[in-house]
Amino acid sequence: MTKPSIPLGLVFSRSGPYAMMGREMEKSALMAVDEVNQSAAFDFTFTPHLRDPGGVVPAYHTACEDLIRNAGADHIVGCYTSASRKQVIPIVERTERLLWHPARYEGFESSDNVIYVGAAPNHTVVPLVRHMLEHIARDVFCAGSNYVWTWETNRVLRELVASAGGRLLAERLLELGDTSVDHIVSEIIDRHPPAIFNTLVGESSYSFMRALHAASTRAGISIPMLSCSLCEPELKMIGPAASVGCIASSAYFESIEEDENRAFVARWRARHGGDSHVSVDSQSTYVCIMLLARAIRRAGSADVAAVRRAAANDCYDSPQGPVWVDPDNNHCFLTPRLARSIDGCQFDIFWEAEAPERPDPYLSHLDFASVGARPDKQGDATAWRPTHLRVVK
Numbered sequence: 001m002t003k004p005s006i007p008l009g010l011v012f013s014r015s016g017p018y019a020m021m022g023r024e025m026e027k028s029a030l031m032a033v034d035e036v037n038q039s040a041a042f043d044f045t046f047t048p049h050l051r052d053p054g055g056v057v058p059a060y061h062t063a064c065e066d067l068i069r070n071a072g073a074d075h076i077v078g079c080y081t082s083a084s085r086k087q088v089i090p091i092v093e094r095t096e097r098l099l100w101h102p103a104r105y106e107g108f109e110s111s112d113n114v115i116y117v118g119a120a121p122n123h124t125v126v127p128l129v130r131h132m133l134e135h136i137a138r139d140v141f142c143a144g145s146n147y148v149w150t151w152e153t154n155r156v157l158r159e160l161v162a163s164a165g166g167r168l169l170a171e172r173l174l175e176l177g178d179t180s181v182d183h184i185v186s187e188i189i190d191r192h193p194p195a196i197f198n199t200l201v202g203e204s205s206y207s208f209m210r211a212l213h214a215a216s217t218r219a220g221i222s223i224p225m226l227s228c229s230l231c232e233p234e235l236k237m238i239g240p241a242a243s244v245g246c247i248a249s250s251a252y253f254e255s256i257e258e259d260e261n262r263a264f265v266a267r268w269r270a271r272h273g274g275d276s277h278v279s280v281d282s283q284s285t286y287v288c289i290m291l292l293a294r295a296i297r298r299a300g301s302a303d304v305a306a307v308r309r310a311a312a313n314d315c316y317d318s319p320q321g322p323v324w325v326d327p328d329n330n331h332c333f334l335t336p337r338l339a340r341s342i343d344g345c346q347f348d349i350f351w352e353a354e355a356p357e358r359p360d361p362y363l364s365h366l367d368f369a370s371v372g373a374r375p376d377k378q379g380d381a382t383a384w385r386p387t388h389l390r391v392v393k
Helices: 019-038 057-069 082-095 125-135 148-163 182-191 203-219 232-238 259-272 280-299 304-311
Strands: 005-011 045-051 075-078 098-101 114-116 139-145 167-174 196-199 225-227 247-250 316-318 321-325 337-342 346-353 389-391
Touching: 005 019, 005 057, 005 280, 019 045, 019 075, 019 232, 019 259, 019 280, 045 057, 057 075, 057 082, 075 082, 075 280, 082 098, 082 114, 082 148, 098 280, 098 304, 114 280, 125 148, 125 225, 125 247, 125 337, 139 148, 139 182, 139 203, 148 167, 148 196, 167 182, 182 203, 196 203, 203 225, 203 232, 232 346, 259 280, 280 304, 280 316, 280 321
Parallel strands: 005 045, 005 075, 075 098, 098 114, 139 167, 139 196, 196 225, 225 247
Antiparallel strands: 247 337, 316 321, 337 346, 346 389
């Protein structure tokens, strides 16, 4: 018996300034589609309809309009950057469709027509800044791409650092795709800040990290770098020398030592090659489609309202651990983690929360003052650390 087919929109930029990430996310989406289609657990299949906006922001709206009007897609998975997501939200809201957004993002948004599977700022920015304030520095130099991800992330960073008596020493921004990084690198070498917070995207970030490593080596200095977006395939793009030593915050690293993740990575490499690497956004794209498939199965149809209700509180044992959608804001419960980049295009996880944390996209439950509180003389650093912290190493 032939299973009924459900059209599924996939919107990823396989070309343009962050093409590598777009290609990796699309590969993961197609892997998930194939697994759903081949599984006896689902009485339907997905028919994927691929669109490549090329990293051109207005083209995302055009691509989604085409998917809705011509491909009949009620559900769309995609958008790597927040600029692209914001182009898509008006049309999915107007037509009552559902966007499944896999990427980490800056928060301060909630739409009934978006399921936010990527991490919210309380999962990424807050743990990373807490670690910086406790272990590295209170003053920080910021380098980022000139769009909403950097603007909002730096705003949160500024408030957290100020609460600890620190300063943002500078905020230097590049347009998306701009690789003219020498002036920023020169300023960093001259000023020698105690830490760098990197929110650059794609080729801009890769060029920056390579140039900064070369300049730091010549100057004989080392400056800690922190990122909420760096992932394994990007380490490979940057190169073995310049990519090592960055402290990253993420809900997923390829090195998670859990059976579900080992099996997922093995399937990924069997499909894409033994030297390939899974990124947090690729894994999150896979989770998007699995959450969608499970919700359609529970709802008994692909109707948007029914699927949205069915997705709420459905706990899925994903490669990154348990994930489920909070019906209050359509964001996911996720497990925060911190890691250092090491040789072999990998991350060494040094701590993680011991349980998934509720998404707080507006940081409405965060006590900013507690983030900047100094440990007492006995070394009690409780206020500095995410709730339910489990030290891995």
